[in-house]
Amino acid sequence: MRIFIFLIQRSFILIFKSNNHRKWLSLVYIIIFFLLEIMIVSNNSFILEFDHSIQNILGSMVSPINTKVFSTITFLGSPMMDIIYLLLIMFILFKRGKKDSSLWIGFVLISGNIIAFLVKMTVRRQRPLGKIIPASGYSFPSGHVFGTTLVILTLIFLILPTIKNIATRKTITVLLITWLIIVAISRVYLRGHFPSDAIGSALLAGTWWECCELLYLRYYDSITHLFDHRN
Template sequence: MFMEQDSSRLRRFLISGIIFLLIAGMIMANSVAFQLFDSMLQGFFTTGGQTEFKTMLMKLISTLGSPKMAIVYVVIIGFLLWGFKYKIPALWSIATLGSGDIVAFLVKNIVKRARPVQHLVGDDGFSFPSGHVFGMFIIAAILFLVVLPNIKSGLWRLVCQILLIIYLILLAVSRVYLFAHYPSDVIGAMLLAYAWVQVAEWLYVWFAPILKRWKFVANSEV
């Protein structure tokens, strides 16, 4: 089975979840110290000014990592997994992103943080957490957990893992560089996504054996 019982899963969920709640709480309380922290980090990523090439590159990275693209990616992943008889992992992948997007949407509308004043007109909605980073973190987690383990070559598997991590970092930087989010928005998105993945893994371990009894997925690998 792709995911097994793991006694440390609850600890990882609690640690990431508590840190996320602390950040959300400081944002909702309009903590001056936290605003200063955000401003300092944002200045670090935008130091040197915005050149035409950097802006074009960051916009491309951001577009490829948009929430809509994350949906496209997970549908493709689910389709391929289903075709290769990984039906339960396919359903799990789509459900993990879909339910996670609902959680992120609810958090956005509870915290109700306005975007940075310099943000582009095309960036609408609330700022915390970053939907781009949240969605692509979930996609990366799905690839790590149920796709990359099928690559037999350890070297190629490692290369894919490194590329995914680099892209996630670049996506987070692009959202700050384009003033679409504060640094704490992308940090919070990663923490929330990580915590949600722990929940999704636990649900997979619990439900996968039950789903195996259902006729339409009975021949699925788990």
């Protein structure tokens, strides 16, 4: 038991530094998300027109080839694949001795999916009509975009900093953000989600990421002191 406590204690090495901008950023994210959610629930005309206009643009692109491409993209960005990506990242970090980062990602993944599910069950937005491929459940938020956003944030903030070349880091960051946009487009193209679903999902994931950072910084000392006392 003492060995287990020692390993846990050693795993809690400060991942993030305190940053006053983090509180404001999480506040901005959550305000915009809640405003968007209210507009969706109330069937706001602006949101309905926005969704309809984007759907019309992507609807004009429908073809067998595009459908095959976007179906592959939506599979690679599916919640199941996102979980696999994050578990793989956790394993790699754990094997490299970064147990703190690995445990923190696990917390973000589990708690984030619970929150996304609760929001989905609360809003209960029906999916768009005319789905190109089968999709069950409610529409808001998009599990694909939510999970992909968490994967990308994990890579940008926990993996890319290990790359010394700044130009390489910037290039990969742009590619990751581009991938997120492509996954979001695939969900709208396939009529699995509305455009506002994708935007809301990215906002929710960003909000929870920032909140988890704040929780980590807030309770870091308490957790380490707890294991110090037990040891």
